[in-house]
Amino acid sequence: xxxxxxxxxxxxxxxxxxxxxxxxxxxxxxxxxxxxxxxxxxxxxxxxxxxxxxxxxxxxxxxxxxxxxxxxxxxxxxxxxxxxx
Numbered sequence: 001x002x003x004x005x006x007x008x009x010x011x012x013x014x015x016x017x018x019x020x021x022x023x024x025x026x027x028x029x030x031x032x033x034x035x036x037x038x039x040x041x042x043x044x045x046x047x048x049x050x051x052x053x054x055x056x057x058x059x060x061x062x063x064x065x066x067x068x069x070x071x072x073x074x075x076x077x078x079x080x081x082x083x084x085x
Contacts, residue, residue: 003037004071005030014077022059026077029056037065037072048084051075060084 007015015023033040033054041054044062052072054061060083062076076083 001035001070003034004069005034006071006073008073008075011074011077015074018059018077022057026056026059026061029054030072034072037063055080 015026018026030037037052041052041063043049044051044053048062050064052063052065054063058080060076060078060080061074062083064073064075066073
């Protein structure tokens with residue numbers, strides 16, 4: 001089963017601002033895990049509870065796993081130094 005990868009409008013804007021090489025790195029990562037996005041990444045806690053974090057180099061992708069729709073909804077893309085702030 002292949003999961004759909006979708007971007008929230010705000011996350012899409014964040015993604016488009018990234019350098020092309022970083023964009024390719026993130027897309028390559030999700031292509032690799034689209035068959036089972038729960039096999040990697042970590043569940044977040046506290047104010048981001050219920051969301052999943054993916055570490056891709058110095059970048060972090062925060063996503064909402066929508067099991068009923070078989071979709072990974074990316075809600076935030078940012079450098080590791082500012083992603084949780």
